[in-house]
Amino acid sequence: MHVKAKDLDDSTRAALAALGLELTELPEWTCCGAVFPLAQDNYMGMVAAARILANAAKLGDGRLVTVCSFCYHVLKRVNFAFRNRTEARNKLNEYLEEHYNGEVTLLHPLELIRDDVGFDVLQDRVYRRLKGLKVACYYGCTLSRPAEEMGFGEPENPTIMEELVAALGAEPVGFSWKTKCCGSYQVLNNAALAADRAQAVLEAASRQGAHVIITSCPLCRYNLERLPVGAAGKGESEARLPVLYFTQLLGIALQLPATTLGLDSHYLDALKEARA
Amino acid sequence: MVVTCTVKVAGNTPCTNDAEERGRCVVTGAEMTREVKAISGQNPYLCMQCGLCSASCTGVGFMDLLPRKVMRLVQLGDKKLLENRAIWLCSTCLTCTARCPRGLDVSRVMEALRVINLRKGTEVLAPEGIPEELLTEIPQMALTSGFRKLSS
Amino acid sequence: MTAEKKTVSIYVMGKQSEVPYGVTIMKAMEYAGYRFIRGCGCRGGFCGACGTVYRKPGNFRLKVGLACATMVEDGMHLTQIPFYPANKAVYNLEALEPTLGTLLKYYPEITRCLGCNQCTRICPQELPVMNYIATAQRGDIEATAHQSFDCIMCGLCASRCPAEIVQYNVGILARRLYGRHIAPRAKHLAERVDEIRAGKFDAELDRLMQMSKEELQKLYNARDIEQ
Numbered sequence: 001m002h003v004k005a006k007d008l009d010d011s012t013r014a015a016l017a018a019l020g021l022e023l024t025e026l027p028e029w030t031c032c033g034a035v036f037p038l039a040q041d042n043y044m045g046m047v048a049a050a051r052i053l054a055n056a057a058k059l060g061d062g063r064l065v066t067v068c069s070f071c072y073h074v075l076k077r078v079n080f081a082f083r084n085r086t087e088a089r090n091k092l093n094e095y096l097e098e099h100y101n102g103e104v105t106l107l108h109p110l111e112l113i114r115d116d117v118g119f120d121v122l123q124d125r126v127y128r129r130l131k132g133l134k135v136a137c138y139y140g141c142t143l144s145r146p147a148e149e150m151g152f153g154e155p156e157n158p159t160i161m162e163e164l165v166a167a168l169g170a171e172p173v174g175f176s177w178k179t180k181c182c183g184s185y186q187v188l189n190n191a192a193l194a195a196d197r198a199q200a201v202l203e204a205a206s207r208q209g210a211h212v213i214i215t216s217c218p219l220c221r222y223n224l225e226r227l228p229v230g231a232a233g234k235g236e237s238e239a240r241l242p243v244l245y246f247t248q249l250l251g252i253a254l255q256l257p258a259t260t261l262g263l264d265s266h267y268l269d270a271l272k273e274a275r276a
Numbered sequence: 277m278v279v280t281c282t283v284k285v286a287g288n289t290p291c292t293n294d295a296e297e298r299g300r301c302v303v304t305g306a307e308m309t310r311e312v313k314a315i316s317g318q319n320p321y322l323c324m325q326c327g328l329c330s331a332s333c334t335g336v337g338f339m340d341l342l343p344r345k346v347m348r349l350v351q352l353g354d355k356k357l358l359e360n361r362a363i364w365l366c367s368t369c370l371t372c373t374a375r376c377p378r379g380l381d382v383s384r385v386m387e388a389l390r391v392i393n394l395r396k397g398t399e400v401l402a403p404e405g406i407p408e409e410l411l412t413e414i415p416q417m418a419l420t421s422g423f424r425k426l427s428s
Numbered sequence: 429m430t431a432e433k434k435t436v437s438i439y440v441m442g443k444q445s446e447v448p449y450g451v452t453i454m455k456a457m458e459y460a461g462y463r464f465i466r467g468c469g470c471r472g473g474f475c476g477a478c479g480t481v482y483r484k485p486g487n488f489r490l491k492v493g494l495a496c497a498t499m500v501e502d503g504m505h506l507t508q509i510p511f512y513p514a515n516k517a518v519y520n521l522e523a524l525e526p527t528l529g530t531l532l533k534y535y536p537e538i539t540r541c542l543g544c545n546q547c548t549r550i551c552p553q554e555l556p557v558m559n560y561i562a563t564a565q566r567g568d569i570e571a572t573a574h575q576s577f578d579c580i581m582c583g584l585c586a587s588r589c590p591a592e593i594v595q596y597n598v599g600i601l602a603r604r605l606y607g608r609h610i611a612p613r614a615k616h617l618a619e620r621v622d623e624i625r626a627g628k629f630d631a632e633l634d635r636l637m638q639m640s641k642e643e644l645q646k647l648y649n650a651r652d653i654e655q
Contacts, residue, residue, distance in 0.1 A: 004415050004528070004567075030543050030562035034420040038368065038387035040317045044590070045424065048543025070417040141334075141369035155374045181334040181369035185422035187414065189401055190365055193338045218415035403536035411536055412529035416565065419532075419539040427540065 005068070005218035007262025011247040012067045012109060014260040018251070019117050019125070023065060026056060034070045036077040043091050049078040050092045054100040063105045065112055067247065069217035073142040073150070076106050080149040108143070108152070108216070109247065110160045119167040126253040130170035135249065136210035136241070137161035137172055138201060140220045141181040155179070161214065161246060168253040177204035182223040198223045202241050214246045221245065305353030308392065312350050315388035322378045323347040329372035329382045335365040343372050343382050350385060363389045364400045364426060387425075394428040401426035436502040453480055453495040453506065467508045473497040476580035479552065482506035492584055494552050512583040514594040517601070526609040528567030535598050538564055540591035547585035547595050553578045557585050557595050564598050572599065573606035 016023060032052055037045030053075060056064045066072050081088040083102035093099060107115075113122065139158055147155040156179050162172035182201060183194025202224060205213050215221050224243045251261040258264065312320065323344075330342035339362035341349070349357040357363075363386055372382035393399075401422050411419070434449035438456060445460035454468060469477030478495035482504045495508065517534035524530050531538065538561055547557035560575040576599030585595040623629070639647070 004413075028556075028559055028562075030558060031416075031420060031539075031541060031565055033424065033543060034417040035368065035424050037424075038381075038384045039315045039391045040384075041315060042391070044542055044544060047545075048541075051543060051545070068417065070421065141367070141371065145370040145374050147374065156371070180371065181367045183334070184367040184369070185418050185425060186335075186365060186367050188406060188410070188418055188422040189426055190338060193335060193365060196337060197334060219418050222413075222415050222418070403540075406536060408529075408533050411532040412527075416539065419536070423540045 008067060008218055008221075008245050008247065011245055011251050011261040011263075014256050015247045015251040015254060016109060016112070018254045018256055019113065019122070021112060021116060024060060026052070026059070026064075028055075032071045032074045034074060036074050043088065043095070046078050046081065046088065046092060047095065049074045050082070050098075050100065051096055053079055053082070053102075053104050053106075054096060054098040057100055057104050062103055063107055065107045065109060067109050067216060069140050069142040070219070072106065072108050072216075076151075077146075077149050079104060079106055110164060110216075111152075113164065113250075114160060119163050122164070122167045123169075126168050129255070130168050130249070130253050133170040134173045134209050134211045135165045135170045136175055136205035136208065136213040137165060137178060137246075138182075138205070138213050138215045138220060138224070139179045140215060140217050141179060141184070143216065144179055161216075164246060164250065165214070168250065170249075170253075173205070173208045173210045175204045175208045175210070177201045182220045184219060184223075187219075187223055194223050198226075205241060210241060212242045212244055212249075214244050214249050216246055305355040308355045308358060309350055309353045311392050312385060312388040315391055316381065316384035318381050318385055318388075320347055320350040320380075320385060322380055323351065324378060326377060328375050328377060332371040332375050334367045334369045334371070335362065339365050343386070346389070347380075347382065347385065350389075358389060358393060363393075366390075368425065390425065397428055399427040403427070436500055436504075438500055438503075439505040441507050442505075447500055449500070449502075451500060453482075453493065453498050453500055453504075454478060456500045457495070466511075467495070469496075471496045474580060476582035478508065479582040479584045480506050480508050481584070490550070492550050492552050494580075494582070509583065509587055512587045514583065514586055514597060515592075516594070516597050519601075521604050521608050524605060524609070526569050526605040528565075530605065531564050531567070531569070531598065531601065534601060535564075535593070537591060537593050538598055541565065541593060542591055544590060546588040546590070547593075550584045550588050552582060552584065553580060555579060560599060560602075561593065561595055564602060569602050569605050570610055572602035573610075576600075576603060 033048040165172040183197040187194035341362040447456035469475035563571040
């Protein structure tokens with residue numbers, strides 16, 4: 001994130017700091033592995049995330065915040081496995097030589113804001129600069145499924161991002177594709193598939209009148225923004241929308257300078273125009 | 277990385293083939309179905325072929341065999357399924373799993389089919405094949421997740 | 429007076445030998461009659477040629493050490509891995525940018541890291557290998573360079589990696605990038621080089637070149653020595 005998704009990193013830290021939420025970065029962290037292994041006998045795929053959780057348990061107040069949807073998904077599911085699957089817990093603890101039992105609470109920044117600040121309090125903290133802005137909340141496929149492990153709301157209709165948008169004074173726009181996959185890693189294997197999915201998402205959001213689409217995941221953003229020209233099918237017009245991270249929208253609403261959010265200052269003007 | 281073969285040969289004795297022979301253990305369709313059940317922990321015979329998974333699938337339009345058909349072929353023990361492209365176009369979005377009325381974790385079945393191939397050494401995403409601009413630009417998780425799902 | 433003789437049993441690639449207690453694996457193997465034509469280098473713990481893996485009976489743990497720097501123990505079952513095939517990128521250091529993109533271009537396999545930590549566990553220099561691959565994935569070349577600094581390129585890490593990463597080659601690329609493109613330039617060195625080029629020391633050097641052996645010896649004996 002320091003390099004390739006610097007704007008998400010910067011905007012998350014800036015926005016949360018502006019709300020009085022202090023985050024400490026984990027020292028010496030390693031990659032979580034990005035995906036949760038679906039093969040029952042694959043414990044190696046859980047090792048990286050397990051190590052992060054075991055280390056996090058020794059620091060701070062027992063809460064770990066991560067903004068990237070992939071990380072959130074893997075860590076949450078590995079944590080769930082530690083809490084609910086004895087064989088996984090034993091195997092992983094033995095391999096890592098740790099005694100972790102799932103004590104860490106994993107939080108997405110949306111949950112942190114909801115719980116530690118409160119959307120009603122947030123409402124009073126922002127100026128109504130976003131009034132009239134129609135925002136499509138794109139969750140992607142990793143935040144809310146599987147429902148019993150993720151606890152992020154309905155598996156196909158979570159509402160926490162819309163609650164944030166409403167608190168910011170903008171108008172959340174519901175659309176049918178809000179938890180459908182953008183194509184994810186298929187962008188490496190079959191770029192046409194990813195382009196097709198991205199097109200479908202953008203089209204669905206546009207059709208509902210959205211001015212902008214927000215997301216939590218750098219890969220979703222990449223797939224939605226990098227839509228190649230000509231991805232639309234015959235007879236369809238190509239839908240394009242500005243794509244922002246939800247933390248950038250939050251930062252704009254809190255009137256943080258564009259540079260701290262990884263945004264071009266012209267972006268804000270473009271956003272105003274989109275609203276007009 | 278050596279993985280113990282879970283295929284049981286005659287009389288329920290564990291297969292003793294070494295790593296090189298491992299892939300050849302899945303020689304019959306019935307063995308494929310057994311492996312899929314062991315790796316996914318799912319009972320494919322619960323599937324009632326309603327097609328809800330296919331209707332939800334991210335890969336629709338690009339897969340020649342949608343999830344419903346994949347499940348059917350697992351039920352029938354058709355090992356040609358292992359050579360089909362469809363399993364590699366899954367993005368593990370879990371929509372099929374979330375919607376299956378029989379509570380089947382369809383994503384795990386798709387993963388099991390990929391894993392059988394990957395443990396044999398078959399892979400579809402080679403790091404050498406990715407152009408440099410893509411390597412530099414694309415968010416890291418695409419590479420990490422892509423390799424974990426599609427490379428061995 | 430009889431010295432207490434002590435020997436230990438070691439098993440080199442399966443063959444048992446009685447060797448003196450208190451010597452290194454390398455010396456013990458030579459005592460047993462092995463002649464090193466590879467897998468031996470500086471004999472001083474620095475070159476990484478003599479990576480040795482061993483186990484003791486009844487213990488499943490895999491241990492490593494450098495043959496020139498590890499003492500023999502009774503019951504050691506050992507073998508050497510003098511060279512493990514490695515993916516080595518060819519590059520022109522001058523033309524490279526010190527970025528994540530460069531590391532990924534030459535070693536995209538670093539994103540396959542599973543976080544299993546076998547590389548760290550096997551490192552005879554006790555380096556945080558998994559960590560420096562993690563910093564490499566983050567594009568933190570300086571951290572990678574610093575953490576891999578004491579690497580002796582023995583190749584044991586690469587031999588254990590399920591993701592088939594050659595950690596030490598990633599490390600050396602990072603160190604080269606750091607040294608050439610990131611590390612601050614020594615200003616005083618640059619100034620001194622300019623002075624030399626400007627001829628500031630020419631007269632002095634000429635004088636020295638023309639001195640006789642006796643004069644030089646006198647100068648040498650009378651030189652300033654820092655105590």
